[in-house]
Amino acid sequence: MVQVNYPYETNFEAPLPAWPNTQACAAAKTFPPSDDLKLASKFNTTNIMAIQRAYDVFANFSGNVSCINFDGSANGTIPSLVPFGWDIQTCNDLPIELGDEPATSCFGWNTFDQYGWVDKCLTKYNLNPQFNWALDYFGGRNPGADFEGSSNIIFSNGNIDPWSGGGILTNVTSNNIALIVEDGAHHYDLRAPHENDNWSVQEVRATEFATIKRWIEDFQNMELWINWD
Numbered sequence: 453m454v455q456v457n458y459p460y461e462t463n464f465e466a467p468l469p470a471w472p473n474t475q476a477c478a479a480a481k482t483f484p485p486s487d488d489l490k491l492a493s494k495f496n497t498t499n500i501m502a503i504q505r506a507y508d509v510f511a512n513f514s515g516n517v518s519c520i521n522f523d524g525s526a527n528g529t530i531p532s533l534v535p536f537g538w539d540i541q542t543c544n545d546l547p548i549e550l551g552d553e554p555a556t557s558c559f560g561w562n563t564f565d566q567y568g569w570v571d572k573c574l575t576k577y578n579l580n581p582q583f584n585w586a587l588d589y590f591g592g593r594n595p596g597a598d599f600e601g602s603s604n605i606i607f608s609n610g611n612i613d614p615w616s617g618g619g620i621l622t623n624v625t626s627n628n629i630a631l632i633v634e635d636g637a638h639h640y641d642l643r644a645p646h647e648n649d650n651w652s653v654q655e656v657r658a659t660e661f662a663t664i665k666r667w668i669e670d671f672q673n674m675e676l677w678i679n680w681d
Contacts, residue, residue, distance in 0.1 A: 543573035641656045
């Protein structure tokens with residue numbers, strides 16, 4: 453839901469309202485405190501119910517689902533974006549090392565079970581994950597050096613997109629540019645224009661358009677000069 457936190461309703465990963473993260477937080481806060489005897493009879497379930505109401509924004513914004521099915525089956529109700537394609541990619545050239553740090557947060561890498569991940573991928577797809585392939589092939593460990601010989605690349609990131617943490621956020625060479633979409637979720641600038649688009653994505657798209665247009669014109673002028681010569 454964080455990835456698709458757009459300022460208008462979408463049906464990309466699931467039917468979602470505008471700014472679904474804000475809506476989910478608001479839904480969680482609407483649940484009453486657990487002084488209700490039914491809730492307090494065995495243990496305090498207030499937080500669990502609040503999480504459920506927040507998650508309903510993602511799984512049941514339409515209100516048409518009577519029960520959320522978490523089993524991941526074909527008949528399940530959990531929205532999924534091309535699950536098998538993405539699953540195969542994470543077992544091949546883009547494995548993502550997910551773990552947690554119980555003492556600090558649910559995000560971290562120290563507890564990632566690499567052997568378990570490899571075993572799953574070999575069992576399901578006969579694929580051995582290439583953990584360093586993306587960095588080896590595309591670069592990124594040292595952006596200034598890795599992209600020194602490249603040109604005509606626009607690195608665009610939304611500043612509220614979780615993936616932006618691994619993005620190129622500043623200009624690292626003279627032939628490539630980095631653009632930031634304020635309040636922008638995942639690939640916001642690549643979506644079709646919308647009447648509720650914010651000012652930042654409109655500016656970024658205009659910059660992208662003008663930059664690519666200039667690249668094409670420069671290439672055409674260079675070819676014209678070569679042919680004339």
